[in-house]
Structures are given as structure tokens and as C-alpha cells.
Amino acid sequence: MERDIIFESSDWHCDPNGLIDEAKEFIRRGKEAGATIVGCGDLLNLLPMGRKKFNGAMVVNELVQALDGYPFYYVSGNHDPYPWVVELFRDTPNIEVVKRLESELGGRTYLFTHGHQWAIDWALLRHFAPRFVEYMVDHLPRLWYHFCKRVGWMASEAKRKASTGHRERQKYNDLTGIIWRNGIKFAQHDGCCVVLGHTHTSGEFKRFAGGDTGIISVIVDGGDLRDGTYVVVDSDAHLEYL
Numbered sequence: 560m561e562r563d564i565i566f567e568s569s570d571w572h573c574d575p576n577g578l579i580d581e582a583k584e585f586i587r588r589g590k591e592a593g594a595t596i597v598g599c600g601d602l603l604n605l606l607p608m609g610r611k612k613f614n615g616a617m618v619v620n621e622l623v624q625a626l627d628g629y630p631f632y633y634v635s636g637n638h639d640p641y642p643w644v645v646e647l648f649r650d651t652p653n654i655e656v657v658k659r660l661e662s663e664l665g666g667r668t669y670l671f672t673h674g675h676q677w678a679i680d681w682a683l684l685r686h687f688a689p690r691f692v693e694y695m696v697d698h699l700p701r702l703w704y705h706f707c708k709r710v711g712w713m714a715s716e717a718k719r720k721a722s723t724g725h726r727e728r729q730k731y732n733d734l735t736g737i738i739w740r741n742g743i744k745f746a747q748h749d750g751c752c753v754v755l756g757h758t759h760t761s762g763e764f765k766r767f768a769g770g771d772t773g774i775i776s777v778i779v780d781g782g783d784l785r786d787g788t789y790v791v792v793d794s795d796a797h798l799e800y801l
Contacts, residue, residue: 562595565662567671568781568789569599569756572638574608575616578625581784584801586625594791596629597660599756599781600636600673603644607703610643619647628653632660636673636757662792667752667775669792670745674755674780677741678734735760742778752796753778761788761798 566589571582582602589596605613613619633648633656635641641658648654660671735758742753743764752775761782768775779796782788787801 562593563664563793564592564594565597565664565669565792566592566594566789567597567599567754567792568784569601569634569636569673570759570781570783570785571598571602572785573603573618575612575618577617578621579785581787581801582622583625585784585789586629586631588801590626590629595632595662596626597632597634597671597754599634599671599754600675601638601756602633602636603639603647605639605643605647606637607706610647613647623651623654626653631655632657632671634658634660634671634673637675661751664792665794667795668750669754669796670749670751671754674738674742674757677738677745678757734758735762739764739778739780742780746777752776754790754792754796755780756782759783759786761786763796763798 566585568582568585571579573579573582586596603613603618631654633644633654635644635656635658641656645656648656662669662671738755738758739762742755745751746753755778758780759782760780762778762780764777764779765774766777767773776796779790779798781790781798784801789799789801790796791799
């Protein structure tokens with residue numbers, strides 16, 4: 560990535576029927592700033608809805624149209640498995656699908672990852688996925704859909720209907736804390752800044768690096784774009800609001 564500013568957001572949780580307004584506005588701002596634009600997982604609800612519903616879907620067409628050839632890094636998440644997203648955008652060369660993304664900017668390394676690898680709720684499921692999940696999607700889709708809504712793996716109806724703008728819906732809980740602590744450990748071990756999603760809770764953890772470096776970000780969670788939160792990386796990584 561050669562640009563000197565990065566825009567990142569995650570957890571759009573779009574259904575096949577269209578791209579959410581917040582994603583369109585995020586992309587518009589990123590293009591206007593000349594930024595590298597990164598989508599950090601769970602952009603599309605391929606799980607639990609099934610990948611067939613997204614083939615030629617309006618949401619795919621609207622994403623392609625919004626980008627209009629502009630480069631876009633799509634980091635896969637737990638709702639949008641890597642092989643499925645690769646297949647979905649195989650004819651769209653400006654959308655590069657990756658499992659994680661590293662970028663050097665201003666002398667620092669930034670790791671962009673969805674973050675579900677540090678969670679408990681998906682730790683076992685991802686070992687059987689996609690075989691188990693695909694079976695449920697193909698044979699028991701209604702049961703699977705309602706189960707995923709019940710355990711909170713899909714955006715709530717209130718969030719689906721939310722208008723553009725930042726809201727006060729995000730809540731910190733123990734599961735968020737586990738993911739953040741594991742992200743901090745990774746950042747400390749690898750000497751990088753971790754930018755992630757998955758928790759639907761925005762937050763920044765910073766530390767004093769000493770000398771002329773001052774205070775720097777260790778991890779930044781962009782939260783849920785439906786709530787208007789996203790990350791900008793320039794001199795450091797920090798939260799912004801639509």
C-alpha cells in the first residue's frame with residue numbers, strides 16, 4: 560500500500576438486497592481523501608444466509624459501483640469466509656481479498672485483521688466450518704438463520720434500520736475484553752499496531768513509547784460501521800465518526 564493515509568471499517572453486515580448507506584459514505588470519504596480503503600471483515604452476511612444468495616446480488620453490484628474501480632482491500636471475517644469472498648469478487652480486480660493485511664506507514668507496522676480468531680464464541684465453530692455451517696445453510700436454513708440471530712451473530716433489526724450517523728449502541732462486555740487483551744498481546748509480541756473489528760465495540764488502547772515517539776496506539780477497534788465508527792491511520796491510528 561503506497562498511500563499515506565488508510566481508512567478502515569468493519570462489520571457492515573450487509574444482506575443481499577443492498578449496501579448500507581454508512582458503507583457508501585465511508586467509501587466516498589476514503590476516495591475523497593485518496594486513502595487506502597480497507598474493509599476488515601463481516602462486510603457481507605454470507606454466513607448464515609448462504610453464498611448462493613449473494614451471487615449477482617444487489618449488494619455486490621452496489622459495492623462495485625461505489626468503488627468505481629478504486630482499490631479496496633477486503634479482509635475476510637467469520638461471516639464472510641475467505642474462499643467464498645474470493646469467488647464472489649473474482650472478476651473485480653480492484654477488490655483484493657486477503658485473510659489479513661499488513662501495512663507500513665510512518666515507520667510503524669499496522670496489522671488489519673477481523674479479530675474473530677481471538678474470540679471464544681467462534682473458536683470451536685471455525686474448526687468445523689465451512690462443512691458444518693454449509694450443511695446447515697443448505698438443509699436447515701431457517702433454523703440456522705434464527706439460531707444465529709438469537710446468539711447475536713447477525714446485526715439486530717434496529718441496526719438494520721439505523722440512519723447514517725454515530726450512535727451510542729456499542730457496549731463493552733467480557734467477550735470484547737478477551738478479544739482486546741489477545742490483540743494487545745499480539746501487538747506487543749510483534750511490535751505492531753492491531754486494527755480490528757468483530758466486537759461491534761469501538762475503542763483505542765494507547766501507550767507511551769518514550770522519547771520523541773510519545774503516545775502511540777497499540778490496538779484500535781473500529782466498532783460497527785452501522786453505528787458510524789471507523790478508523791483512520793495517518794500519523795497514528797485513531798477513531799473517526801460518520
